[in-house]
Amino acid sequence: MVLSRRLIDxxxxxxxxxxxxxxxxxxxxxxxxLVFKSxxxxxxxxxxxxxxxEDWYPSDGQFGFWPFIISSVWVTVLAxxxxxxxxxxxxxxxxxxxxxxxxxxxxxxxxxLAGIPSVVYGVWGLLVVVPLVGDKIAPMFHADSxxxxxxAGAIVLSVMSIPYILNMLLxxxxxxxxxxxxxxxSLGATKWETIKHVFLxxxxxxxxxxxxxxxxxxxxxxxxxxxxIGNVVQIPHSVFDxxxxxxxxxxxxxxxxxxxxxxxxALMFAALLLFGIIIIINVIFRYIIYKSELI
Amino acid sequence: MTLRRKxxxxxxxxxxxxxxxxxxxxxxxxxxxIAQKGVPSLSWQMISQEPKGGFYFGKEGxxxxxxxxxxxxxxxxxxxxxxxxLPVALFMNIxxxxxxxFLIGVRFFLDVLWxxxxxxxxxxxxxxxxxxxxxxxxxxxxxxxxxxxxPIMIRAMDEVLKTIPIGLQEASYALGSTKTETxxxxxxxxxxxxxxxxxxxxxxxxxxxxxxVLFTAGYTDYVPHSFGEPTATLPxxxxxxxxxxxxxxxxxxxxxxxxLTLIVLVISISARLLKTRKK
Numbered sequence: 001m002v003l004s005r006r007l008i009d010x011x012x013x014x015x016x017x018x019x020x021x022x023x024x025x026x027x028x029x030x031x032x033x034l035v036f037k038s039x040x041x042x043x044x045x046x047x048x049x050x051x052x053x054e055d056w057y058p059s060d061g062q063f064g065f066w067p068f069i070i071s072s073v074w075v076t077v078l079a080x081x082x083x084x085x086x087x088x089x090x091x092x093x094x095x096x097x098x099x100x101x102x103x104x105x106x107x108x109x110x111x112x113l114a115g116i117p118s119v120v121y122g123v124w125g126l127l128v129v130v131p132l133v134g135d136k137i138a139p140m141f142h143a144d145s146x147x148x149x150x151x152a153g154a155i156v157l158s159v160m161s162i163p164y165i166l167n168m169l170l171x172x173x174x175x176x177x178x179x180x181x182x183x184x185x186s187l188g189a190t191k192w193e194t195i196k197h198v199f200l201x202x203x204x205x206x207x208x209x210x211x212x213x214x215x216x217x218x219x220x221x222x223x224x225x226x227x228x229i230g231n232v233v234q235i236p237h238s239v240f241d242x243x244x245x246x247x248x249x250x251x252x253x254x255x256x257x258x259x260x261x262x263x264x265x266a267l268m269f270a271a272l273l274l275f276g277i278i279i280i281i282n283v284i285f286r287y288i289i290y291k292s293e294l295i
Numbered sequence: 296m297t298l299r300r301k302x303x304x305x306x307x308x309x310x311x312x313x314x315x316x317x318x319x320x321x322x323x324x325x326x327x328x329i330a331q332k333g334v335p336s337l338s339w340q341m342i343s344q345e346p347k348g349g350f351y352f353g354k355e356g357x358x359x360x361x362x363x364x365x366x367x368x369x370x371x372x373x374x375x376x377x378x379x380x381l382p383v384a385l386f387m388n389i390x391x392x393x394x395x396x397f398l399i400g401v402r403f404f405l406d407v408l409w410x411x412x413x414x415x416x417x418x419x420x421x422x423x424x425x426x427x428x429x430x431x432x433x434x435x436x437x438x439x440x441x442x443x444x445x446p447i448m449i450r451a452m453d454e455v456l457k458t459i460p461i462g463l464q465e466a467s468y469a470l471g472s473t474k475t476e477t478x479x480x481x482x483x484x485x486x487x488x489x490x491x492x493x494x495x496x497x498x499x500x501x502x503x504x505x506x507x508v509l510f511t512a513g514y515t516d517y518v519p520h521s522f523g524e525p526t527a528t529l530p531x532x533x534x535x536x537x538x539x540x541x542x543x544x545x546x547x548x549x550x551x552x553x554x555l556t557l558i559v560l561v562i563s564i565s566a567r568l569l570k571t572r573k574k
Contacts, residue, residue: 005476020386102315112322119534119552123329247506251506275415
């Protein structure tokens with residue numbers, strides 16, 4: 001009896017440990033697999049030409065990822081420019097100004113926004129954002145645009161990243177001790193001055209991390225951006241130009257990647273780039289968060 | 296000076312209120328647009344039939360293949376992820392509780408993993424399939440999606456288990472139970488309501504994701520009967536049908552978007568209800 005309990009305990013703890021090790025090894029396996037697949041490309045092309053070259057002619061064996069990288073960065077930065085003030089001010093409103101029930105009401109709103117699948121955001125983008133950019137916003141700036149543009153992608157992406165960033169910001173403001181604000185208020189500062197000088201300063205590292213993680217989340221977004229950005233391989237010159245995002249490149253070409261030599265290798269290299277960049281960003285900003293929580 | 300301060304105060308109060316309202320408006324706008332476009336094309340035929348001949352030219356048929364495929368995929372991958380996540384989350388909170396530094400490291404690692412985009416999982420899953428010589432199939436899709444949602448599930452379970460007081464653990468040991476018994480009989484039972492939320496979250500993520508199944512699950516007009524067959528999924532059904540120039544086919548995509556949104560809405564609302572009831 002005792003023996004069998006011991007035995008069960010032993011076996012089960014080994015099992016738990018192996019599950020944990022498996023989970024920890026999985027990302028290493030992903031990284032290794034992608035590196036392994038892209039070595040085919042890296043052995044024939046220089047890394048710097050792959051990244052900085054503008055020439056994308058897969059059938060001639062020319063793989064320049066610069067148009068995709070620059071499109072992805074543009075879309076993501078634009079999206080963040082739109083969603084940053086929205087998230088920051090609304091998190092301030094919800095934690096500082098608003099009565100409690102408003103926050104209670106907003107929680108499910110944020111949940112639902114976070115839960116809507118990206119393909120549905122894409123449908124919304126096609127129905128609303130693309131015509132909006134093409135017919136209303138572009139003419140305002142005397143630009144010619146079909147609507148399928150970096151700006152459309154950025155608007156869709158900004159809405160998608162709102163729940164993610166907002167949730168983190170709410171957490172940041174919740175963690176700041178109330179006494180700090182009260183001290184400032186009792187010295188005669190207005191509510192806004194307190195927020196500006198105390199809360200924003202105290203929460204600065206958390207706010208920065210929220211935006212950083214929002215950036216990495218938006219960078220990896222595939223389907224919704226793919227549907228509205230236009231998918232033209234070019235270096236975009238204005239926000240009304242079409243682009244082609246890096247995840248979109250992978251998703252769009254998986255079907256034909258077996259027919260052209262080293263094309264599959266190139267797409268896996270794109271995945272590796274994405275994986276590497278996002279892991280690095282995540283590590284940096286998660287580290288900042290963990291540091292600030294431990295103090 | 297005082298006037299300036301007052302104006303500034305009111306300006307930012309108003310602006311922050313306005314921005315919050317914009318976010319609510321965005322949600323309402325999205326749901327309204329999808330509903331307005333999709334609800335008129337919804338019909339019983341749409342959810343009860345597989346695509347028939349000429350479906351992609353606007354003829355007879357429904358989306359049962361995608362609906363069933365999505366459910367199979369999401370349910371199986373959630374179960375698979377649960378089977379892996381449960382031991383890990385319990386291990387972290389029972390065995391690793393004495394090694395705080397290592398525990399923090401593991402949490403950090405899982406948080407970082409959470410940021411990896413689904414397309415990377417999809418690409419990796421595809422590479423692995425090619426390497427092993429398998430074809431696109433329901434099974435491959437399940438494994439890929441499970442890999443994607445496992446970190447999310449572990450961290451969500453971990454957050455629940457973290458709140459269980461260490462005294463409970465000590466009391467259990469004092470009565471002579473082993474660590475395994477403590478884990479599965481005490482901790483598991485204590486955290487069960489919280490786990491439900493974690494599972495729903497992961498399920499919602501699994502059913503809505505398109506990029507990871509694009510490479511791995513394939514697409515077919517039939518409801519799959521085994522893990523070896525390819526399967527259609529709702530997100531891909533929307534994506535593919537929307538690119539058709541024929542209006543009826545596009546309308547079906549909108550209808551599918553309504554179905555998918557409804558499923559996700561139900562999931563996130565019930566997750567929220569479970570959470571509040573627990574408190």
